[in-house]
Amino acid sequence: MIQSPGVLLYVVGFLLLLGPLVVIHELGHYIVARWFGVKAESFSIGFGKELAGWTDKRGTRWKLSLLPLGGYVQFAGDMNPASQPDAAWLSLPAEEREGCFQGKPLWQRSLIVLAGPAANLIFAIAILAAFLMAYGQVVATPVVGIVEPGSVAASAGLRSGDRITAIKGEAIDRFGDITRIVAPRPGQSLDMTVERGGRTLGISATVGRKVDKDQFGNEFTRGYLGIGPAQADVRPVGPLRAVVLATGETRDMIGMMVTGIAQIVTGQRSTEELGGPLKIAKYSGEQLSLGWRAFVAFAAFISINLGFINLLPIPVLDGGHLAFYAAEAVRRKPASQRSQEWAFRTGVAFVVVLMLFVTFNDLASLRLFGG
Incomplete structure (x- = not known):
């Protein structure tokens, strides 16, 4: 058995893993939004207080923030986490509203939201395809x-x-x-x-x-x-065949995730198998200690997880926004502001409770804390 790489490598591995995956996710949103002419006001890696940053010629503030547990892109007209316009946006002239997120047609807003999880899945497919071409x-x-x-x-x-x-x-x-x-x-x-x-x-x-x-x-x-x-x-595998096979592997991994979630919900698997940030940090440090190939393969797996989880129809996640957009397409009008606010609050509460639960699982299972 290999000796534990230590807390420092856990932290380094976690940052090297999460940072690029968050950037890729948010770049997916950003690139598609720019394609449709939406102005991005800020692009943040992490949450909370800004540690460092700069403003580009388009007026976008690129910044690194204090809490490295995610990130976000703030678009013009997308003034709160529930993606609802505020009074300031409604008072803008029509030509300015057209450059804002809320001023875009439903299908464009949907593609902007979908682009984040899609970027994570495409990134994973690229890694798996590269491995197939390199190793067969x-x-x-x-x-x-x-x-x-x-x-x-x-x-x-x-x-x-x-x-x-x-x-x-x-x-x-x-x-x-x-x-x-x-x-x-x-x-x-x-x-x-x-x-x-x-x-x-x-x-x-x-x-x-x-x-x-x-x-x-x-x-x-x-x-x-x-x-x-x-x-x-x-x-040996050629480039086109590698992409096809890598896409199939990604699909199979998502299928196994769906099966695992269903088994946990129905009691066939223990909730102790759920892992949170601490366990991901531990695994990332361990894989980093094994070399770049093991670490990059682990990054592909986590990228698939990140893309899949963000597509779940939970308010506050990308999938929750897409669910509201689907309802809007069927009803021919958006859900009321009150219902969206309540759904968002419920989603936040669910995510917070889930994060606390998986963190408790991590603390209970990791040897570092006596597990």
């Missing part, structure tokens, strides 16, 4: 080569040479598809379709639960069958 793709057909004695697979009747063609009705094209479906479902019963000697068989197995431990002592629970592929090859 591991290709393994869904043919069972190894069945561990006494495993779930052995008890279910799987044999070496079996070809798994479907799980839960989903077609299986490669061995990685098996891992993707099985890993997030410990304890669940899965129906599999298997080809054996020219015959098609139906096999049911209850996924085992395996606790893996990394070199830093972190434990991860995953579903486990106890099988390995018959053969695996590494193949």
